[in-house]
Amino acid sequence: MLTVTDLHVSYGGIRALKGVSLTVNQGEIVTIIGANGAGKSTLLNTISGFLKPIAGELRYRDKVLPRKPDRVVKAGICHVPEGRLVFANLSVEDNLLMGAYLRHDRDGMAADMEKVFTLFPRLKERLAQSAGTLSGGEQQMLAMGRALMTNGDLVLMDEPSLGLAPLLVQTVFDIIREIRALGKTILLVEQNAYKALDVADRAYILEQGHIVREGAAAAIKADPAVRAAYLGTDSKAGG
Amino acid sequence: MTQFFQQLINGLSIGSVYAMMAVGYSLVYSIMNFSNFAHGGVIMLGAYFGFFSMTLIKLPFAAAFGLAAVGTAALAVLIERIAYKPLRDRKAPFLYFIISAMGASIFLENIVIATIGPTFRTYPQVFSRTPISIGGLSIGRLDLIMFGVSALCLVALVLFIERTKTGKAIRAASYNMKAAALMGVDTDRVVMTVFAIGGLLAGVAGVFFGMKYTVYPQIGNITLKSFVAAVFGGLGSLPGAVLGSVILGTLETFVAGYLSSQFRDLIAFVILIGVLVFRPTGIMGKPSEDKA
Numbered sequence A: 001m002l003t004v005t006d007l008h009v010s011y012g013g014i015r016a017l018k019g020v021s022l023t024v025n026q027g028e029i030v031t032i033i034g035a036n037g038a039g040k041s042t043l044l045n046t047i048s049g050f051l052k053p054i055a056g057e058l059r060y061r062d063k064v065l066p067r068k069p070d071r072v073v074k075a076g077i078c079h080v081p082e083g084r085l086v087f088a089n090l091s092v093e094d095n096l097l098m099g100a101y102l103r104h105d106r107d108g109m110a111a112d113m114e115k116v117f118t119l120f121p122r123l124k125e126r127l128a129q130s131a132g133t134l135s136g137g138e139q140q141m142l143a144m145g146r147a148l149m150t151n152g153d154l155v156l157m158d159e160p161s162l163g164l165a166p167l168l169v170q171t172v173f174d175i176i177r178e179i180r181a182l183g184k185t186i187l188l189v190e191q192n193a194y195k196a197l198d199v200a201d202r203a204y205i206l207e208q209g210h211i212v213r214e215g216a217a218a219a220i221k222a223d224p225a226v227r228a229a230y231l232g233t234d235s236k237a238g239g
Numbered sequence B: 001m002t003q004f005f006q007q008l009i010n011g012l013s014i015g016s017v018y019a020m021m022a023v024g025y026s027l028v029y030s031i032m033n034f035s036n037f038a039h040g041g042v043i044m045l046g047a048y049f050g051f052f053s054m055t056l057i058k059l060p061f062a063a064a065f066g067l068a069a070v071g072t073a074a075l076a077v078l079i080e081r082i083a084y085k086p087l088r089d090r091k092a093p094f095l096y097f098i099i100s101a102m103g104a105s106i107f108l109e110n111i112v113i114a115t116i117g118p119t120f121r122t123y124p125q126v127f128s129r130t131p132i133s134i135g136g137l138s139i140g141r142l143d144l145i146m147f148g149v150s151a152l153c154l155v156a157l158v159l160f161i162e163r164t165k166t167g168k169a170i171r172a173a174s175y176n177m178k179a180a181a182l183m184g185v186d187t188d189r190v191v192m193t194v195f196a197i198g199g200l201l202a203g204v205a206g207v208f209f210g211m212k213y214t215v216y217p218q219i220g221n222i223t224l225k226s227f228v229a230a231v232f233g234g235l236g237s238l239p240g241a242v243l244g245s246v247i248l249g250t251l252e253t254f255v256a257g258y259l260s261s262q263f264r265d266l267i268a269f270v271i272l273i274g275v276l277v278f279r280p281t282g283i284m285g286k287p288s289e290d291k292a
Ligand SMILES: Nc1ncnc2c1ncn2[C@@H]1O[C@H](COP(=O)(O)OP(=O)(O)OP(=O)(O)O)[C@@H](O)[C@H]1O
Pocket: A011, A014, A015, A016, A034, A035, A036, A037, A038, A039, A040, A041, A042, A043, A082, A191
């Protein structure tokens, strides 16, 4: 569904991605785990069209992916960004409607709105409330709901569990499963490697701009070397 | 008492013209976080567009008005393309935008001096100078029309921002440009729309300004007062820009009426410094937001 080939991205002189290749197949949950500064957000931002690669290719559904963020959304990729970025100055309802900005299918939008309410009943209770007054967990739900309203088939998620209380972290990973059950494909970036490997089918490990490991999530989770580096006994939950 | 109301009406009238200029500063600030000092030059050219449409092309008033507004909208968009878009594409620091804006402003003023000349020009008389008397007050026809048209434009702007999908996209982008792009908003188009709206209102304001006073290349400097009004109201806030402008317009009319017109412009800058010192976010400044 998504193919990234030998992607190089830099910020000025600083190389952040040094030849990253990966694929995501329809219906999968694929996770990219890696430490702070490994280049995870850089990868998602490049897929979404915010950063221009200096080399490499991005293909989605057998077509070269457009290099402008709004065109990427149109192509069917939605992105739940790091830090949520909900529109604090708009109501919860307007935030969700912004997700449907490019859509004109009123029936489909109404149906997706219902799906969002089923996943996140809290949002329905707070429709008229300004998004800036939501709690961190609620904002994360809104950011996910808003992305679902774009009706994209591939959902990019950048550290959705970051900064949430342990109980909510579990909820977020449960929701990721439910989103897949809706027929979405998910590319999940996480520092919470343990939970991410639990929910994912396949995984890539990113270290300083290089993919150093890839494989079935279960196999990676069982690998002693990986366990030592990323799932240490005092594995940082959430961050 | 009559004099009081008379001054109040004059103040509201000039304040509403300031408001049309101030929302241009505010709209751009809300999206791009910098003060677009080229806006004064656009207003100045609006005054010239209107003047020459009436004198040279001999268009009727309403048509000249429309032509000026469309001309300044196009000019504002053009300035954005040339002076700011390359900086946006490079994600340049805000200081660069301000420097570029000042450059554009100086360019506009000097190109007018070099081509049209530095002379003061007076608009042909469109509205009779005999005031209308309402309930013992005599109100200038131009003042009345200025107030009416400005109020209408501002109401239209508010409806556009609050009710339309594009308006919602502008509000979303003003909170966070990246997040708006993630929703499929073409942020280049949002920026263009904001400059076009600002330019449109600048044209209307420029024509009124030219009619009320005179037309000359340095009008842009006087429009800095509307920038002060926008800061006073809270840069980035539309209601703030309108409120700040009305207060400034009224205040300076009273100062001119009761004290001396020498003090009129002084007031604006005393307010600016006062606001910057005591309440930097202005009356309705947008809450500081963590830019991603
Ligand atoms: N805007 C930027 N300008 C310069 N360097 C940047 C910028 N953004 C990221 N970098 C650098 O690129 C590298 C990768 O950053 P990135 O944000 O992709 O990491 P990450 O894996 O998402 O980390 P985290 O887990 O902390 O979110 C880092 O070394 C970072 O310092």
